[in-house]
Amino acid sequence: MDFGNRSKARSKVDESNVTIDEHYPHRLQLYSTPPSGTISLQEFEELAVERLKVLKAVETIGITHQKGTPKYLELLTKEISATKLKDSILQKRKLPPGEEVENRVRDHISHFILRLAYCRSEDLRRWFLTQELDLFRFRFQEENTESKARFLKCAGLKYKPVSTEERDSVVKELDGTDHLTNTTDLEYYKVPFTEALDLVRGRKVFLRAGFAYVPRDDLVSILLSVFRVQLSHALAITARALPGMEEDGRLLPMLCGLSKRYLGQDYSVKKQNVGVVTADMIDMLSKKSFPLCMQNVHVHLKQSHHLRHGSRLQYGLFLKGIGLSLEEAVKYFRIEFMKSMDVDTFDKKYSYGIRYNYGKEGKKTDYTPFGCMKIIMNNPPATGDSHGCPFRHFDTDLLKQRISSQGLTKEGVETVMKYTKGGHCQVACAKYFELTHGISDSGTEVEMVIQHPNQYFERSQKLLNGPAKPSSTPRTVKIVSSQSSTPGSSGGSAVVVKSEPIDEDMDDDMGFSATELASLDEMAAA
Amino acid sequence: MAAQSYDPNVLPDLLPLYYKRLFPYGPYYRWLNYGGVPKNYFTHREFSFTLKDDVYVRYQSFADQQDLEKELQKKCPHKIDIGAVYSHRPKDHKTVKSTAFQAQEKELVFDIDMTDYDDVRSCCSGADICSNCWPLMVIAVKILDRALRDDFGFEHLLWVYSGRRGIHCWVCDENARKLSAQGRSAIAEYLTLVKGGDSQVRKVNLPDRLHPSVRHAVNVINSHFVDYAFKKQDLLDCEEKWKGVLAVVPSEVVRDCLSRDFVKHGKDTASRWTILKRRLTEGKQESMLKPYVEEEIKLQFCYPRLDVNVSKGVNHLLKSPFCIHPKTGRVCVPMDPKTIDDFDPMDVPTISGLLDELDHVEVGTKDEQGKRVRDYKKTSLGPYLETFESFLKDLEGSRKGKLIEQSDIKMEF
Numbered sequence: 001m002d003f004g005n006r007s008k009a010r011s012k013v014d015e016s017n018v019t020i021d022e023h024y025p026h027r028l029q030l031y032s033t034p035p036s037g038t039i040s041l042q043e044f045e046e047l048a049v050e051r052l053k054v055l056k057a058v059e060t061i062g063i064t065h066q067k068g069t070p071k072y073l074e075l076l077t078k079e080i081s082a083t084k085l086k087d088s089i090l091q092k093r094k095l096p097p098g099e100e101v102e103n104r105v106r107d108h109i110s111h112f113i114l115r116l117a118y119c120r121s122e123d124l125r126r127w128f129l130t131q132e133l134d135l136f137r138f139r140f141q142e143e144n145t146e147s148k149a150r151f152l153k154c155a156g157l158k159y160k161p162v163s164t165e166e167r168d169s170v171v172k173e174l175d176g177t178d179h180l181t182n183t184t185d186l187e188y189y190k191v192p193f194t195e196a197l198d199l200v201r202g203r204k205v206f207l208r209a210g211f212a213y214v215p216r217d218d219l220v221s222i223l224l225s226v227f228r229v230q231l232s233h234a235l236a237i238t239a240r241a242l243p244g245m246e247e248d249g250r251l252l253p254m255l256c257g258l259s260k261r262y263l264g265q266d267y268s269v270k271k272q273n274v275g276v277v278t279a280d281m282i283d284m285l286s287k288k289s290f291p292l293c294m295q296n297v298h299v300h301l302k303q304s305h306h307l308r309h310g311s312r313l314q315y316g317l318f319l320k321g322i323g324l325s326l327e328e329a330v331k332y333f334r335i336e337f338m339k340s341m342d343v344d345t346f347d348k349k350y351s352y353g354i355r356y357n358y359g360k361e362g363k364k365t366d367y368t369p370f371g372c373m374k375i376i377m378n379n380p381p382a383t384g385d386s387h388g389c390p391f392r393h394f395d396t397d398l399l400k401q402r403i404s405s406q407g408l409t410k411e412g413v414e415t416v417m418k419y420t421k422g423g424h425c426q427v428a429c430a431k432y433f434e435l436t437h438g439i440s441d442s443g444t445e446v447e448m449v450i451q452h453p454n455q456y457f458e459r460s461q462k463l464l465n466g467p468a469k470p471s472s473t474p475r476t477v478k479i480v481s482s483q484s485s486t487p488g489s490s491g492g493s494a495v496v497v498k499s500e501p502i503d504e505d506m507d508d509d510m511g512f513s514a515t516e517l518a519s520l521d522e523m524a525a526a
Numbered sequence: 527m528a529a530q531s532y533d534p535n536v537l538p539d540l541l542p543l544y545y546k547r548l549f550p551y552g553p554y555y556r557w558l559n560y561g562g563v564p565k566n567y568f569t570h571r572e573f574s575f576t577l578k579d580d581v582y583v584r585y586q587s588f589a590d591q592q593d594l595e596k597e598l599q600k601k602c603p604h605k606i607d608i609g610a611v612y613s614h615r616p617k618d619h620k621t622v623k624s625t626a627f628q629a630q631e632k633e634l635v636f637d638i639d640m641t642d643y644d645d646v647r648s649c650c651s652g653a654d655i656c657s658n659c660w661p662l663m664v665i666a667v668k669i670l671d672r673a674l675r676d677d678f679g680f681e682h683l684l685w686v687y688s689g690r691r692g693i694h695c696w697v698c699d700e701n702a703r704k705l706s707a708q709g710r711s712a713i714a715e716y717l718t719l720v721k722g723g724d725s726q727v728r729k730v731n732l733p734d735r736l737h738p739s740v741r742h743a744v745n746v747i748n749s750h751f752v753d754y755a756f757k758k759q760d761l762l763d764c765e766e767k768w769k770g771v772l773a774v775v776p777s778e779v780v781r782d783c784l785s786r787d788f789v790k791h792g793k794d795t796a797s798r799w800t801i802l803k804r805r806l807t808e809g810k811q812e813s814m815l816k817p818y819v820e821e822e823i824k825l826q827f828c829y830p831r832l833d834v835n836v837s838k839g840v841n842h843l844l845k846s847p848f849c850i851h852p853k854t855g856r857v858c859v860p861m862d863p864k865t866i867d868d869f870d871p872m873d874v875p876t877i878s879g880l881l882d883e884l885d886h887v888e889v890g891t892k893d894e895q896g897k898r899v900r901d902y903k904k905t906s907l908g909p910y911l912e913t914f915e916s917f918l919k920d921l922e923g924s925r926k927g928k929l930i931e932q933s934d935i936k937m938e939f
Contacts, residue, residue: 109574192699194709195679200716201715203737204717207678207716207739210680210701211679309835368726379723380722380835381722382721382722382723382834383723384641384642384644385723387723388725390725393722393723395722395726395727397727398725398726398727
């Protein structure tokens with residue numbers, strides 16, 4: 001990242017209009033090359049803060065409203081208009097070329113500053129990537145057809161429409177099901193399926209012999225995946241280059257502050273937290289303070305004395321996050337599992353996974369509890385599974401029944417169900433929280449946003465016990481129970497007893513290739 | 527039949543002989559070596575063994591066929607898993623930096639397990655299978671085989687019966703082996719229609735327009751539906767069973783109406799299905815129902831249920847063909863998708879049956895060319911080996927074709 005080498009002040013931009021315009025041929029960009037030029041510290045910070053406001057708006061509105069709907073577009077436009085980047089991002093009015101270019105530069109620079117601030121950890125990168133992609137999708141949608149086509153050309157997507165005969169054969173295949181009513185004038189682009197994965201994933205495209213036939217309107221999806229790959233790769237590289245900036249005592253503290261400002265906690269285990277919850281407290285806590293997703297797994301465990309892989313991960317890490325120590329976790333799961341199997345089977349098959357969650361096996365990474373987005377988006381439950389988000393993965397009838405049994409009023413239930421049906425799982429969950437904790441009634445707007453099951457738990461404990469630490473049980477209980485537990489150990493290091501190779505597969509799915517991650521890790525180790 | 531005579535307790539005594547005389551090392555190595563063209567493909571491949579008492583040993587790797595042969599005969603693993611091809615020899619993984627040791631390539635794999643169908647089969651549950659639910663696997667092979675070949679353009683598909691309750695598919699094309707984790711999960715999701723856990727009754731939700739691949743899948747199911755759902759499962763036989771089917775109908779009015787009709791007018795599954803179809807058409811005309819409810823029911827009850835997590839990861843392990851299933855004693859054998867209708871899992875040879883057969887074959891016979899005939903060819907494992915050989919022949923043929931193509935390109939310069 002190089003801001004310092006050019007002596008030319010950016011105020012001279014207007015004079016070199018022609019050359020700069022070559023750099024910014026379109027008001028949208030994929031941010032492939034870093035900006036160069038001089039920038040004052042003050043401007044640096046201002047641009048960063050303003051772009052953060054934009055991304056924050058993208059995030060909150062994306063959670064409460066369905067993306068792409070008129071309401072979403074309207075609200076987002078309104079929020080962005082309130083920031084100083086509005087002319088860079090929204091482009092509602094026609095500006096003289098000089099100002100226009102200036103705006104594009106601001107867009108460009110602010111994006112790259114946040115790259116610096118948000119490249120340091122996986123959670124930060126994931127957040128930044130998601131918001132930038134949503135922002136890009138929003139902006140692309142707002143462009144007119146001609147401008148979209150021009151941008152596709154600028155971005156270097158060199159796909160050609162297929163010939164008329166080939167198109168006709170594709171249309172015939174689709175026509176049998178009146179897949180598209182007006183196919184005569186539609187252009188199709190033939191693209192290797194690996195370049196249109198998002199469309200393939202959602203079965204939104206016709207496939208033949210390894211090629212996806214992408215209608216022109218869907219090319220944006222390909223554009224987005226190009227952007228995603230490029231950005232995620234660039235973030236990994238930026239992270240590697242970051243230590244070089246540490247010498248500059250002015251920038252780094254500011255960047256660190258920036259990334260902390262808007263991303264919530266990651267709920268990884270804090271030292272003072274460990275051991276405040278013991279196995280025998282879980283049942284009681286689950287009724288009062290567990291979010292519905294964790295309550296559901298807990299109830300499932302009590303009933304069937306077994307949990308499948310997805311639930312063990314989601315629930316196990318949550319418990320770790322609320323302060324259950326490894327010994328207590330092994331004890332807790334052993335008590336339940338032993339009602340359906342003998343102790344040997346448990347030690348052999350399941351205690352490995354628990355120790356794995358605590359970073360004692362396999363890759364030995366101290367895993368952090370799953371956030372709501374991860375639970376909602378990744379790994380949906382299949383037959384026999386009990387993990388996932390009830391507001392997303394439950395049938396409406398069952399969900400209704402569940403929340404009704406928690407003593408909510410009829411109106412309360414209806415309000416929660418209304419949010420659920422609108423696809424706003426996290427808002428529904430927040431409403432559910434407010435109602436069960438008696439801090440609002442069914443008529444009022446939802447005030448909080450639930451983004452993490454552990455956040456739900458902590459908020460709940462705070463409300464119930466006052467701002468002090470959640471531990472309300474006598475200390476003696478804790479000491480006694482941790483002594484009585486015997487952590488299952490599997491001895492030898494070369495020979496590992498375990499039955500689920502899938503455990504090794506807990507990587508994130510956000511789009512970092514193995515080599516990129518490797519380089520990051522290497523950097524961290526150095 | 528040999529299958530009945532297998533006793534899991536004697537497995538440790540039988541395995542040494544199996545690995546000595548029956549395991550098809552030659553063809554097995556030819557498969558995993560892929561012609562030796564990508565150098566190190568075999569030597570950097572992870573194998574994992576499950577030994578006695580469920581002791582699990584990961585990151586085994588072998589220099590060549592002899593090395594593999596020697597090790598298998600020495601360790602006699604109860605189960606063998608195949609993993610990815612890594613950046614370094616897996617057995618040396620402790621000597622390199624953990625971040626440098628990376629899974630690079632693997633076949634695209636699919637795992638379908640009969641346990642995942644427990645809510646839609648009434649004959650068995652858990653690890654059991656019978657001829658009444660096996661058609662689910664036949665349907666799965668047909669649907670996925672078509673989609674992988676026609677939609678994705680893959681050619682080298684190795685279908686395998688796992689030995690107990692499931693089937694695996696190994697897609698061995700070069701571009702499949704090189705797929706990223708995102709590519710794998712995108713394909714797996716494209717092929718997944720049945721979604722949702724126990725807390726979701728309606729597990730298939732079709733859009734208003736059917737995707738061509740879904741239409742093909744429905745056609746496959748249709749060709750089996752009468753035989754499977756009527757004769758074998760007797761899907762609408764009693765109230766308990768038809769409740770499950772009716773729960774999928776998304777309108778309460780139609781549901782109530784149907785359960786009354788079923789009691790009053792229905793005689794058997796066939797007649798009730800006719801009633802169901804008529805009511806659904808009516809419901810559609812009165813726009814009380816969306817267009818594809820009948821298809822949704824069929825898909826929920828018959829469409830293949832993939833374990834997506836197995837397909838997603840490049841480094842995920844999957845049980846190797848030709849090892850013995852410890853519980854049933856059956857060999858994990860290749861299946862030919864073209865004749866999948868005739869495949870009977872109960873006919874698959876068991877280790878004890880095979881060793882019995884060996885007692886009766888002539889040792890050291892030679893064929894017309896004077897080559898020694900391998901023992902496995904003289905047993906009932908033979909036909910399955912032929913399926914494997916023909917898969918290998920195609921694989922090698924395409925490799926040869928590619929080499930010729932490449933050398934042609936070079937000639938032009």
